[in-house]
Amino acid sequence: MAAPKDxxxxxxxxxxxxxxxxxxxxxxxxxxxxxxxxxxxxxFVNEQGKLLPRRLTGTSLxxxxxxxxxxxxxxxxxxxxxxADLLK
Amino acid sequence: xxxxxETVFILTPVLSDDQAKEAAKKIKKTITDLGxxxxxxxxxxxxxxxYPIQKKTTxxxxxxxxxxxxxxxxxxxxxxxxxxxxxLRFLTVALDKHAVAYADKRKGRVAEAKTKKKESANA
Numbered sequence: 001m002a003a004p005k006d007x008x009x010x011x012x013x014x015x016x017x018x019x020x021x022x023x024x025x026x027x028x029x030x031x032x033x034x035x036x037x038x039x040x041x042x043x044f045v046n047e048q049g050k051l052l053p054r055r056l057t058g059t060s061l062x063x064x065x066x067x068x069x070x071x072x073x074x075x076x077x078x079x080x081x082x083x084a085d086l087l088k
Numbered sequence: 089x090x091x092x093x094e095t096v097f098i099l100t101p102v103l104s105d106d107q108a109k110e111a112a113k114k115i116k117k118t119i120t121d122l123g124x125x126x127x128x129x130x131x132x133x134x135x136x137x138x139y140p141i142q143k144k145t146t147x148x149x150x151x152x153x154x155x156x157x158x159x160x161x162x163x164x165x166x167x168x169x170x171x172x173x174x175x176l177r178f179l180t181v182a183l184d185k186h187a188v189a190y191a192d193k194r195k196g197r198v199a200e201a202k203t204k205k206k207e208s209a210n211a
């Protein structure tokens with residue numbers, strides 16, 4: 001097997017600048033996530049209407065749970081779809 | 089200890105306007121009968137649903153915020169929701185302190201938006 005040393009990449013693996021993710025709720029001081037305004041919640045949902053994971057949005061655990069609960073309530077009231085395509 | 093609740097319900101679009109108003113009034117009356125105090129009420133009117141409910145794609149949305157004592161008020165309210173066939177869907181939520189602060193701020197924002205609309209209307 002080629003030892004890792006002599007594997008030569010076509011172009012050097014640029015360590016993609018690791019953007020320090022932050023929790024937007026802590027930073028902007030939002031305390032309550034309202035389930036009644038769907039356009040704000042659309043930011044936390046991908047095109048198919050599924051919830052985005054924390055590693056992408058960078059939100060803290062406490063607020064990710066609040067976002068999840070708000071999105072599920074909005075879905076119950078059909079302010080947001082359960083499944084969708086090209087939601088954005 | 090008085091707790092704040094918020095309930096949103098969707099009325100079937102088949103109703104005429106005054107029937108919809110009458111249904112909303114009926115819900116408000118049941119809340120006040122059960123000893124609750126209605127704090128805020130909003131009527132979002134006819135809105136498109138994200139997915140069809142009972143084969144209907146639109147519905148009248150109503151929001152009512154009220155304060156009440158004890159759980160009985162919510163249980164009885166939900167019983168009346170289940171009995172009334174004009175209501176497609178409902179959701180009752182208890183508000184914690186952050187939610188109450190947000191709701192009051194939102195009430196101010198909505199009232200201010202309404203006055204702005206009125207000014208622009210007659211300006």
